[in-house]
Amino acid sequence: MGPGEAESNRGEVPPSVAIGADVALSVDHLSKRFGDRLAFDDVSFTVGRGEVFGFLGPNGAGKTTIVRTLGTLLTPTSGSATVAGLPLTPENGVEIRRRIAVMPESPGLYLRLSVAENLECFADLYEVPRASERIANALELVNLTDRAGDACGTLSRGLRQRVALARALLSDPEVLFLDEPTAGLDPVAAREVHELIVGLRMRGVTIFLTTHRLEEAERLCDRVAILNTTLRTIGRPAELRDRLFPRTIAITTAAPIREPTQVFAGLPAVDGWRSDGGASYLLTVSDPTVAAPAVTRALVAAGADVLEIGQSQHSLEDVYLELISDDVEASGR
Amino acid sequence: MNLSTRRVRAIFHRELREYRRNRSIVVAIAIFPLIFLIQPLFVVFLAHDVSSASLSQMHLLLYMLAIPVLTPPMLAGYAVAGERQHGTLEPVLTTPIRREEFLVGKALAVLVPSAAIAYVVYALFLALVALFAEPSVASAIIQVPDILAQVLFTPLLGALSVWIGLAFSTRASDVRVAQQLSLLGSLPLVLVTSLIAFNVIHATLGLAVSLAALLLIADVLGWRAVSPLFDRERLVAGSR
Ligand SMILES: Nc1ncnc2c1ncn2[C@@H]1O[C@H](COP(=O)(O)OP(=O)(O)OP(=O)(O)O)[C@@H](O)[C@H]1O
Numbered sequence: 001m002g003p004g005e006a007e008s009n010r011g012e013v014p015p016s017v018a019i020g021a022d023v024a025l026s027v028d029h030l031s032k033r034f035g036d037r038l039a040f041d042d043v044s045f046t047v048g049r050g051e052v053f054g055f056l057g058p059n060g061a062g063k064t065t066i067v068r069t070l071g072t073l074l075t076p077t078s079g080s081a082t083v084a085g086l087p088l089t090p091e092n093g094v095e096i097r098r099r100i101a102v103m104p105e106s107p108g109l110y111l112r113l114s115v116a117e118n119l120e121c122f123a124d125l126y127e128v129p130r131a132s133e134r135i136a137n138a139l140e141l142v143n144l145t146d147r148a149g150d151a152c153g154t155l156s157r158g159l160r161q162r163v164a165l166a167r168a169l170l171s172d173p174e175v176l177f178l179d180e181p182t183a184g185l186d187p188v189a190a191r192e193v194h195e196l197i198v199g200l201r202m203r204g205v206t207i208f209l210t211t212h213r214l215e216e217a218e219r220l221c222d223r224v225a226i227l228n229t230t231l232r233t234i235g236r237p238a239e240l241r242d243r244l245f246p247r248t249i250a251i252t253t254a255a256p257i258r259e260p261t262q263v264f265a266g267l268p269a270v271d272g273w274r275s276d277g278g279a280s281y282l283l284t285v286s287d288p289t290v291a292a293p294a295v296t297r298a299l300v301a302a303g304a305d306v307l308e309i310g311q312s313q314h315s316l317e318d319v320y321l322e323l324i325s326d327d328v329e330a331s332g333r
Numbered sequence: 334m335n336l337s338t339r340r341v342r343a344i345f346h347r348e349l350r351e352y353r354r355n356r357s358i359v360v361a362i363a364i365f366p367l368i369f370l371i372q373p374l375f376v377v378f379l380a381h382d383v384s385s386a387s388l389s390q391m392h393l394l395l396y397m398l399a400i401p402v403l404t405p406p407m408l409a410g411y412a413v414a415g416e417r418q419h420g421t422l423e424p425v426l427t428t429p430i431r432r433e434e435f436l437v438g439k440a441l442a443v444l445v446p447s448a449a450i451a452y453v454v455y456a457l458f459l460a461l462v463a464l465f466a467e468p469s470v471a472s473a474i475i476q477v478p479d480i481l482a483q484v485l486f487t488p489l490l491g492a493l494s495v496w497i498g499l500a501f502s503t504r505a506s507d508v509r510v511a512q513q514l515s516l517l518g519s520l521p522l523v524l525v526t527s528l529i530a531f532n533v534i535h536a537t538l539g540l541a542v543s544l545a546a547l548l549l550i551a552d553v554l555g556w557r558a559v560s561p562l563f564d565r566e567r568l569v570a571g572s573r
């Protein structure tokens with residue numbers, strides 16, 4: 001587990017982590033503006049070594065710009081950052097790029113060249129030893145061994161995406177930036193990429209992943225950050241859920257309860273209730289393990305036939321939509 | 334600064350592979366050499382007033398030095414702007430490559446084929462003249478100092494034309510603009526070689542040596558001059 005595990009509930013990184021050797025990325029009040037347009041503003045976070053860190057945000061939130069900035073392609077307007085152990089300065093550009101790999105938003109392959117030729121070029125640019133072996137490995141990882149000789153121009157979008165991923169794996173990077181790696185992939189291919197990411201994580205590669213797929217972030221990432229020009233929130237997916245939404249218990253009974261207020265009032269750990277239509281009820285609770293048995297007993301005592309009782313889970317998508325719709329409302333004002 | 338030869342070679346090889354896969358590039362590269370081959374041949378074989386005396390006043394071989402100057406602009410103009418337009422530049426720039434390595438690789442990938450074509454065309458011309466022209470005409474044209482100058486000045490002029498092209502390619506936001514400006518930027522070099530060829534500027538050993546020295550310096554410093562123009566940020570984020 002990455003150092004994200006050691007975090008406080010607030011999801012803010014303790015300063016001690018930021019200077020440790022176990023930090024892969026540390027970003028401090030970083031901003032980037034293009035003329036009048038702020039691409040991202042005052043962004044601070046830390047990513048531990050070996051962590052899979054998800055970056056979520058709507059179109060134009062600044063995700064790609066952050067990836068490019070941390071990848072030394074753009075100079076930040078203000079703020080500072082450390083990437084793979086090196087301060088993000090122009091002098092460190094070459095050394096930083098040696099330690100990282102970036103899979104950009106668009107694959108940018110040489111379409112007239114074959115898959116293998118594309119990878120050969122990049123193996124040389126990274127000066128990887130035993131290049132042909134590494135190329136074969138990378139192709140195997142993305143399941144493209146049998147297409148090695150095909151011109152990239154003849155590949156489908158998803159296959160090109162996988163070539164770009166193989167290209168990013170050639171140099172055995174410490175930190176891997178993936179800008180929407182599963183965009184345009186079919187479910188099976190996306191699942192393969194997910195498995196690949198899990199595999200890389202087990203080998204200790206730090207992964208910075210931007211995505212629009214919330215279930216992907218939820219499944220893969222130790223922590224996620226939600227960005228909309230400024231950082232909206234950061235933390236483990238489960239933590240974000242708890243922070244934003246009260247825990248709830250959903251109950252369905254065979255027939256509507258006659259006096260629900262009397263049944264639910266005063267039960268331990270139950271903070272409130274509301275009808276969810278018909279014979280269904282939603283209870284906000286502070287501790288489901290205490291509330292659920294008490295609620296069950298109270299319902300039985302009241303003569304209600306319980307069909308179903310369970311914790312209702314908010315997804316990361318709910319968190320995301322909640323935060324981003326706040327932004328939309330705020331900007332509409 | 335020490336450049337990584339492996340990275341320079343990577344850029345060079347990739348570029349040559351690309352030319353080989355792209356017939357239209359090969360055709361486009363061949364246009365200027367053919368034009369500058371046909372015209373001297375016309376003078377030698379078809380012009381009526383051609384005499385060995387008037388030919389020996391000129392340096393027809395030097396006229397052909399326009400080939401290494403005019404072949405590079407199209408390729409060099411494309412080199413950076415084209416990659417940028419196709420979105421292939423960003424992945425390259427995320428690797429540890431230095432801009433100097435990138436530029437030197439690109440420059441070689443333009444210079445080597447351009448110079449090679451020039452040499453092939455010269456050889457063709459000399460062979461045709463030696464075999465089929467009147468002996469007096471042939472001996473007026475084929476002068477050892479001219480051949481030496483042609484061999485020596487081809488890479489020197491070519492390299493300068495390459496750097497001019499790369500400078501425009503690095504700054505321009507559109508490939509066509511870059512290629513057009515590169516061509517315009519190289520024309521003054523053709524003017525100089527043509528004036529010498531037609532004896533308006535008298536070719537002397539002193540002129541040749543100082544011109545060669547000047548070109549050599551410009552060629553060697555070319556990558557240092559073009560490098561500052563190569564701004565990652567503008568190339569990645571600037572308007573396309
Ligand atoms: N080169 C540029 N010049 C001017 N503005 C830019 C440039 N690149 C990005 N921006 C602006 O910065 C903001 C952030 O863009 P960015 O591409 O980082 O968003 P993103 O989060 O990656 O979006 P998406 O999900 O659509 O990929 C946008 O408003 C965008 O228009």
Ligand SMILES: [Mg+2]
Nearest residue numbers: 063064065105
């Ligand atoms: Mg993006």
